[in-house]
Amino acid sequence: MTQTEQFKKEWMPDYDRFQFSGWRLLQQFRPKDRILDIGCGYNLFKEKLGDRVYGIDPANDAADELVSWEDYKPKAEFNVYLALGSLNYGSEEVVEAQIKKLADITKKGDRIYWRQNPGTGPHPWKDNDDVVFYPWTIDKNYEWAKKYGFYVKTCHPDTGDRIYAEWFKGNEYEYFAFLTQDKE
Numbered sequence: 193m194t195q196t197e198q199f200k201k202e203w204m205p206d207y208d209r210f211q212f213s214g215w216r217l218l219q220q221f222r223p224k225d226r227i228l229d230i231g232c233g234y235n236l237f238k239e240k241l242g243d244r245v246y247g248i249d250p251a252n253d254a255a256d257e258l259v260s261w262e263d264y265k266p267k268a269e270f271n272v273y274l275a276l277g278s279l280n281y282g283s284e285e286v287v288e289a290q291i292k293k294l295a296d297i298t299k300k301g302d303r304i305y306w307r308q309n310p311g312t313g314p315h316p317w318k319d320n321d322d323v324v325f326y327p328w329t330i331d332k333n334y335e336w337a338k339k340y341g342f343y344v345k346t347c348h349p350d351t352g353d354r355i356y357a358e359w360f361k362g363n364e365y366e367y368f369a370f371l372t373q374d375k376e
């Protein structure tokens with residue numbers, strides 16, 4: 193069974209479970225944010241935030257658009273991107289290309305919220321060779337963020353052997369300027 197078929201058939205969300213990358217993310221969003229949820233699954237943030245969220249996913253009819261990140265063509269502007277367990281599969285080359293696309297599409301000041309599953313904990317697809325977890329690490333976050341022009345605001349473990357990360361498009365000084373403006 194292909195990865196897309198597997199996600200279509202078996203996968204269910206649980207935003208109560210994750211300490212940082214589940215419902216708590218709602219605290220991170222500002223009223224003006226326009227959010228692209230990459231690999232949105234059941235598009236649950238859209239249920240809470242309505243049209244401020246646009247979900248894409250190749251495997252779930254709840255998405256606003258049934259498309260992979262690789263094939264997605266921007267039709268609207270967003271300033272917040274969610275990659276919650278979605279840019280997480282395949283080889284180093286595949287995931288790095290996904291991040292390069294993120295870097296090409298985002299502009300200074302945009303924010304990315306991540307849940308990464310290195311595949312080291314329990315998961316239902318141990319026996320399916322078509323679902324290959326990219327072994328994300330905290331070091332990789334810093335390496336790729338630096339290479340592609342992001343500042344890592346935070347990166348640390350989340351529930352269930354996941355990694356939670358927040359990236360900001362720009363450098364550390366630009367991030368602090370953003371925080372100042374955010375309070376005005």
Ligand SMILES: C[S@@+](CC[C@H](N)C(=O)[O-])C[C@H]1O[C@@H](n2cnc3c(N)ncnc32)[C@H](O)[C@@H]1O
Pocket residue numbers: 196199203205206230231232233234248249250251252259260261262275276277278279280281
């Ligand atoms: C573990 S689920 C997480 C879904 C949702 N983000 C959540 O947190 O509940 C991973 C989702 O990412 C999607 N996905 C995998 N590869 C993708 C890609 N290249 N582009 C877009 N979505 C992808 C899958 O179809 C699946 O729905």
